[in-house]
Amino acid sequence: MLAASQGGGKLVTASEPVTPTTSPVAGSSPTLPPADELLALLDGRRLSPAQRRIAHYLLENLTEVAFLSSMELAERVGVSQPSVTRFAATLGFSGYPELRAALRPIALRVPEAGLHGERLTGNELHAALESDQANLEALHKYAADPDRLARLGGDLAASEPLSVLGLRMSGPVASYFAYGAARIHPSVRVIDTPGSPAHEALLQASAAGGTWLVAFVLPRYAAESVVVLRTARELGIRTAVVTDVPLVPFKHLADVLLPVGVGSRSVFDSHAAPMAFAALLLQALADAAPERTQERLEAYEALADARGFYVSK
Known part of the structure; x- marks a missing residue:
């Protein structure tokens, strides 16, 4: 949230700094619902349009993505393999294999009915509107x-x-x-x-x-x-x-x-x-x-x- 502040005569607002999300590799929280943990991983990241396409595919197909190679994921999303690698780096991982390793524990906790029993697409739409x-x-x-x-x-x-x-x-x-x-x-x-x-x-x-x-x-x-x-x-x-x-x-x-x-x-x-x-x-x-x-x-x-x-x- 933005908060007003004085800044040397300028019309400036101060914002609470966006704290980089801790990667699941460094400290996953199994107490969080899988959907919340996954969204927390993506929250606050400045993604390019190609990276957002990857993120949306991940949110809709987590249990599949967690076991795909970077080339397979790129083909399914319709982006280049380097885009997948850059996506992993943007999230703070050394490469796609590390990201995939972090996703697998989350995917294994997803119930058969899906995250929260519904597709994450709907949750993302709500999240987008709430952000606005x-x-x-x-x-x-x-x-x-x-x-x-x-x-x-x-x-x-x-x-x-x-x-x-x-x-x-x-x-x-x-x-x-x-x-x-x-x-x-x-x-x-x-x-x-x-x-x-x-x-x-x-x-x-x-x-x-x-x-x-x-x-x-x-x-x-x-x-x-x-x-x-x-x-x-x-x-x-x-x-x-x-x-x-x-x-x-x-x-x-x-x-x-x-x-x-x-x-x-x-x-x-x-x-x-x-x-x-x-x-x-x-x-x-x-x-x-x-x-x-x-x-x-x-x-x-x-x-x-x-x-x-x-x-x-």
């Missing part, structure tokens, strides 16, 4: 100190143009924020292409008087995003970085770090909480310049009505 719910509840920490978010909204409102960065999987959340911001801010520039176009966009924004960049850098962190943040720092553009945890390797490039939990229980991350936070940030941006917001929204609605942007009832 916890991340959304953690956003109340920001709402509990609205003045700090309001100050950030004021800074963003005063930046003309206002740049918004979102690459790879972070793109949809950045696009949502930029779409809303463009309705209430006179100049919003989206940076969604890595490489030289991103750096040129920042240079042009700086020359035009832009002072802030809102960057969505969600896992897996795009290396190109970190390079863009570095360019922003060199150009004197301040950065408000929305990411998943406080301790990210690019923290030193953020003037304001905004950690928002990301759901990692599914094959692909869930951005339910980052999307909700983007809406809170839009609200702060709107409230910072209420007259301008009202004027621009009314102008947009008039245009939408005149041109039939939306289907009427």
